Amino acid sequence: MIRWILIGILTLGIAGTAFWGYQEHQEKNAILTQAENTYQRSFHELSYYMDLLHDEIGTALAMNSDQRLSPQMVEIWRLTSEASSNVGQLPLGLLPFNKTEEFLSNIGDFTYRTAVRNLDDEPLTEEETKTLQQYYKQSSEIEQELREVQHLALENNLRWMDVQLALVNNEEQLDNTIIDGLKTVEDKVGGYSEANIDSSVIGISNQQNEPYKSITGKKVSEQEALNIAKDLFEVKDSDKLTIAESGKGADIPIYSVSYNGDDKHAYTDISQQGGKPLSLLINRQINENKISLNEGLKKAEEYVNRLGFDDMIFFRSSEYGNTGAYSFLSSQDGVRIYPDAIEVKVALDNGDIMGITADNYYRNHKERDIPEPKVTKEEAKEMVNPNVDIQEEYLAVIDNDLGEEVLTYEFLGTYGDDTYRIFINALNGMEEKVEKLGGTEINYAIN
């Protein structure tokens, strides 16, 4: 009897310990994941800030020494401090990373000095421009090395906790990509003794004005919306369609229709008023490319016309794998209207339309009162940095940093190997925006 009681107590004890142990283990894992996530965030942010830093220095080079340059220097200064705070959070206590930090603080000092002085009275000297050019080159190298490390880390699912452990244990034979990669970065730097995402000009929504002004017409019924969707999806069977109305958080009441067929899946948002398709997405297996990007453009143009958007002009195109992405801007009296943008996606195996998004267009489009320029084109050109070789010029309406629509001269120009898009206000000659154009990158996946 006593034996059984003892066995019972012991079993309970063991079960209890096991349970407690399991809980501890879970907690430990949760904390490890959290620490890991903090490291990951710092690392990816560091790499992002280095990208941005490089672009911003490049943009500063293309700016005219004028009102724009001081804020730009402040921006670079801010980025260097963000980047070095990220470096500080990485578990690199045992790995010398001080040269990178030094590099960042050098740029920071330089930009701070130039930002606080009056650049109108004392513009950048030739020597300072050279220094800036040097920073531009160096930041490009660091950026590329970091991207390479980042690519390897993402591809191989590397963990910073492992790096830390490896550093602590000082294992000789370890083949640790992150450590090796970061050492390379550090060596590169040792050799020298926010264009952020939302600054893109295309399709920026102007929140102050009443959105979706251009959508008029009577309210369509669910059945009508379904018919519109069937046309868009190019399908006949209604039984595979589902429809839903938007909730009260939506900016504009819409019907969302989805189609779930055997070989393709499709989704569209249709405005309840007027029945306009705001966006369309089709997903299916896309085979090998049969048509060129240029033929795809023809299909996209046809489609945009068919949906009744007039006065659209082609803006840019890119080939991503088996699809082509095309952007269109609206144009009024020969002026490019950047806020009214439409994107179209074309499958390059047979030219099918894989999607369109006209949300920005409908949100911002209206008949605009475009004023006459008060600054001549020649005067505007003189506002551009004399080192920039202007190649193309347009009149354009963009949203400036304050979120107001302004009429500008748009210049596409080159400086060194880089291409810049520069907007000069056509009414007062201010440099509204300078954007360094990228769009291609080394293919890390094959190297």
Next chain:
Amino acid sequence: MISKKRFFLCFILSFMIVGIYEVGPKQNAEAFSNQVIQHGAVGDDVIELQARLQYLGFYNGKIDGVFGWGTYWALRNFQYEFGQDIDGLAGQETKQKLVDASEYDEQFVKQQIARGNKFTHYGGVEREKQSTNRGGGGNEAATPAPETTNTAVNVPQGYSQNDIQLMANAVYGEARGEPYEGQVAVAAVILNRVESSTFPNTVAGVIFEPRAFTAVADGQIWLTPNDRAREAVLDAINGWDPTGNALYYFNPDTATSAWIWTRPQIKQIGKHIFCK
């Protein structure tokens, strides 16, 4: 002993292949396919275009198979010098002019790309001087050329491949069981947060923000994403937003926070409700 034999075999084989290269036609007769090549295109025609423009001294960038800005200006300058319509498009006439004016050593170019060498393709300069071998070693010709020839890719303005990859990881971890638009929607929410002033300003900052995404908290973000998730991310970056500017989403079956129900809801896609 065996290794010696193998080495010898390799040696002979490489010699044979080098021999074939020497004898084989230096100039590929067929040039360009029929397509009109425009900004943003990728592929063999772009490689040929860049090589021919470089041969004539118009293009000084890397021959990487992606029609970027550098190629665009080079082509326009070529069209200007050769008295053609300056449109930055390589149509039939422009391509014919290029073929007449320049030579294209396809064999050399493709080989250099396959080996990952740094190289140029200027006219009137010896081939040996235009290439720096990366790997070194004599019998490199024996290695078969890999399929892919582009050494660069298109990325949306302002994003790197790594940004896209990180977002694809998050989308796959959060919404791999969702319909396609549900995946685009999750990517769009990440981007809406980056733009919003109440959230971090970087993709990584938004994704790794503590308590923001469950897939990050439980490690599911490190599953390998599929191509569909990557495509969804690209669509979102290119402007598709099925959520109608949502900043939050939640799964009504598993959501534990009462607060999330107070947000104005925009719509439901798959299992997720999206809200402001």
